[in-house]
Amino acid sequence: MNIKQLMKHNETYILLIILIFSAALTMINPVFLTLENMFDLLRSSSGTAILAIGVFLVLLSGGIDVSCTAIAIAGQYISVNVLIATGIDSIALAFLISILIGVSLGAINAVFISIFKLPTLITTLGTSSLYHGLLLEVVGTKAVNAGDLPESIKAFGKIEILTLTRADGSSYGLSIFFLILVILLLLTWFILKFTMVGRGVYAIGGNAEAAKRTGYNSHKIQFFIYCYAGFLAGVMGVMHISMIRYGNPNYLVGTELSVIAAVVLGGARISGGTGTLTGTMLGVILITILEKNLILMGLSSYWQQFFIGVVIILGVSITYAQNKFQARRNLSIGGA
Amino acid sequence: MKSAAMLRLVTFKNPKNKTLFIIMMAIVLVMALAMPSKFLTSINIQSMASQFPEFGFLALAMMLAMITGGIDLSVVAVANLTGVAAAKILSASVENGTPAGTAMVMAVLAILVVSALAGLANGSLIAFLGVPPILATLGTQGLFMGLSIVLTKGHSISGFPEEFMVIGNGNFLGIPISFILFLAAAYLVSVLLNKTQQGFNMFMIGSSPVVSKFSGVNNTKVLIKTYMLTALLAGLASVIMISRANSMRPGYGTAYLLQAILVVVLGGVDPDGGFGNIPGVIMAIFILQITQSGLNILAFSPFFKKFMWGFALLLVMVLNYLLQNRSSRRKIRLMSNDTKHTDTGETV
Numbered sequence: 001m002n003i004k005q006l007m008k009h010n011e012t013y014i015l016l017i018i019l020i021f022s023a024a025l026t027m028i029n030p031v032f033l034t035l036e037n038m039f040d041l042l043r044s045s046s047g048t049a050i051l052a053i054g055v056f057l058v059l060l061s062g063g064i065d066v067s068c069t070a071i072a073i074a075g076q077y078i079s080v081n082v083l084i085a086t087g088i089d090s091i092a093l094a095f096l097i098s099i100l101i102g103v104s105l106g107a108i109n110a111v112f113i114s115i116f117k118l119p120t121l122i123t124t125l126g127t128s129s130l131y132h133g134l135l136l137e138v139v140g141t142k143a144v145n146a147g148d149l150p151e152s153i154k155a156f157g158k159i160e161i162l163t164l165t166r167a168d169g170s171s172y173g174l175s176i177f178f179l180i181l182v183i184l185l186l187l188t189w190f191i192l193k194f195t196m197v198g199r200g201v202y203a204i205g206g207n208a209e210a211a212k213r214t215g216y217n218s219h220k221i222q223f224f225i226y227c228y229a230g231f232l233a234g235v236m237g238v239m240h241i242s243m244i245r246y247g248n249p250n251y252l253v254g255t256e257l258s259v260i261a262a263v264v265l266g267g268a269r270i271s272g273g274t275g276t277l278t279g280t281m282l283g284v285i286l287i288t289i290l291e292k293n294l295i296l297m298g299l300s301s302y303w304q305q306f307f308i309g310v311v312i313i314l315g316v317s318i319t320y321a322q323n324k325f326q327a328r329r330n331l332s333i334g335g336a
Numbered sequence: 337m338k339s340a341a342m343l344r345l346v347t348f349k350n351p352k353n354k355t356l357f358i359i360m361m362a363i364v365l366v367m368a369l370a371m372p373s374k375f376l377t378s379i380n381i382q383s384m385a386s387q388f389p390e391f392g393f394l395a396l397a398m399m400l401a402m403i404t405g406g407i408d409l410s411v412v413a414v415a416n417l418t419g420v421a422a423a424k425i426l427s428a429s430v431e432n433g434t435p436a437g438t439a440m441v442m443a444v445l446a447i448l449v450v451s452a453l454a455g456l457a458n459g460s461l462i463a464f465l466g467v468p469p470i471l472a473t474l475g476t477q478g479l480f481m482g483l484s485i486v487l488t489k490g491h492s493i494s495g496f497p498e499e500f501m502v503i504g505n506g507n508f509l510g511i512p513i514s515f516i517l518f519l520a521a522a523y524l525v526s527v528l529l530n531k532t533q534q535g536f537n538m539f540m541i542g543s544s545p546v547v548s549k550f551s552g553v554n555n556t557k558v559l560i561k562t563y564m565l566t567a568l569l570a571g572l573a574s575v576i577m578i579s580r581a582n583s584m585r586p587g588y589g590t591a592y593l594l595q596a597i598l599v600v601v602l603g604g605v606d607p608d609g610g611f612g613n614i615p616g617v618i619m620a621i622f623i624l625q626i627t628q629s630g631l632n633i634l635a636f637s638p639f640f641k642k643f644m645w646g647f648a649l650l651l652v653m654v655l656n657y658l659l660q661n662r663s664s665r666r667k668i669r670l671m672s673n674d675t676k677h678t679d680t681g682e683t684v
Contacts, residue, residue, distance in 0.1 A: 122607055302482075309476065317465050320465050320467045
């Protein structure tokens with residue numbers, strides 16, 4: 001691929017921005033470019049990345065999902081409470097319950113979107129309020145402290161797939177979260193690339209009517225998309241609590257803006273049909289670096305939301321302005 | 337003229353409004369029967385009338401964006417930003433001893449300028465760059481809310497001149513001033529939508545941007561104006577917000593976003609654009625406020641309300657879908673009957 005072709009891809013620009021940004025951060029504080037810091041970034045951004053995969057799929061199909069964080073917190077909080085109530089200390093059961101909840105809530109989203117043909121934004125705004133309200137009303141609002149948390153969940157967050165030793169003998173390592181993310185990425189990539197339903201996601205995002213006439217079952221595809229996004233949110237929910245070792249049913253909800261920002265930055269268009277997993281992951285990296293290093297740059301954490309807003313605006317402006325001027329150029333060529 | 341308008345409201349040109357009116361009356365009846373000593377008291381009615389205007393302005397704002405087929409997710413953030421700007425001026429005036437009148441004029445000016453700029457930003461992103469309204473306003477929502485957090489460092493600003501608090505808390509002949517302001521704004525919006533070129537063009541763009549463009553409508557100009565008006569209404573909401581609470585905390589009223597979308601959709605505005613009317617939206621706002629007060633009197637938790645609003649939004653949307661489906665099916669049946677009729681007429 002030559003440079004001219006490369007410059008047409010959103011991914012190239014994001015990669016450049018990430019590199020420039022990292023270089024600047026390293027100059028300010030050399031700690032940034034250590035393996036330890038990289039491992040830490042990977043560990044803390046895995047959760048966002050997993051939610052981003054789900055949101056990416058939804059965007060690819062021409063929708064938008066703001067309920068992913070509500071689903072993740074529902075899966076997390078219910079599964080942890082079940083574990084505590086029953087006394088069964090098993091991380092596998094936690095994941096199973098959380099994933100089941102995620103898939104069911106995703107299916108409810110799909111019922112509204114696929115069968116009743118409601119706009120995706122309004123549906124997921126509604127369901128996110130519904131799920132979260134119901135969780136707080138029925139399950140409760142009590143926070144789960146580290147002391148009450150099942151041992152297996154705490155232990156899971158500490159598993160490392162690669163352990164390195166520092167000069168002073170203490171060790172640091174690459175968290176298992178990264179492995180989970182890689183597995184889920186490969187799975188999603190495989191589904192999108194090699195399965196009928198995966199190709200269908202692109203197809204209904206590109207043109208729903210055309211996809212239907214080609215013989216794609218749009219109900220089946222939409223149920224798959226929202227259930228899969230729910231599944232990812234369920235996985236993320238348990239990962240999140242085992243990372244921070246504290247369960248609060250008010251956490252996560254409200255962070256969907258950063259997730260959507262990451263996906264949109266990655267070049268996925270809300271009109272559907274375009275976007276890549278690579279772009280999405282680059283978007284997540286950029287957003288995470290930005291969020292985690294504002295203080296390093298000498299700005300207080302108050303600036304976080306402001307910067308995410310700026311980044312989204314810049315990202316979408318570039319994507320859509322390119323699109324608009326491209327269309328105009330094509331039109332004028334066609335006219336001549 | 338006035339009686340003609342009244343007549344039109346009573347006879348319900350729009351069948352959806354008839355349904356809404358029946359729902360509204362049914363809810364009032366249920367509430368009144370369930371708690372006669374608490375609901376139909378003048379104090380409760382007065383408090384209801386003073387509670388909803390701050391949110392009513394946001395609903396009007398959302399309505400304008402939705403009629404053009406867009407959405408404005410930044411309304412609450414705009415209200416926060418303008419609220420912070422006004423609150424800074426007002427609280428500084430109390431500290432410096434500036435006359436309250438001057439400070440109030442300056443605060444209102446600040447609100448107008450800030451909201452106009454915010455709306456211009458939204459409108460430019462949407463109309464010039466072709467960014468979908470959802471994404472553009474999602475980004476500016478973060479930006480505006482972030483700015484209000486940065487400006488206040490997350491703390492609340494309080495202590496405004498006494499005179500300013502009359503807007504949110506005062507009564508005129510027993511009617512809350514904020515309620516009067518809301519009715520005036522709703523009337524102006526209705527004039528804008530029904531009597532002006534801008535309003536007509538907004539409906540046109542909502543129905544089909546391509547057709548309106550080829551009919552000679554300057555879509556860009558109309559959309560930028562729409563989002564500026566939207567932000568202006570959101571800014572006016574902040575006047576009532578800060579004067580009612582005598583303080584401004586960034587992040588205030590984030591629950592209003594969902595409720596604004598809920599009442600606008602409930603009021604018969606099509607989320608795809610092109611349809612919507614003020615009486616419907618006002619009735620929807622009343623329905624929401626009456627239900628809200630009822631739930632408050634019955635001491636339901638805020639979580640249950642959160643659940644309720646999500647549920648109500650989805651229910652209304654599903655019902656709209658089913659009704660529309662039925663009516664379009666009936667239309668097709670009628671049309672096929674018509675053709676059969678003419679067919680036989682021709683052969684005989």
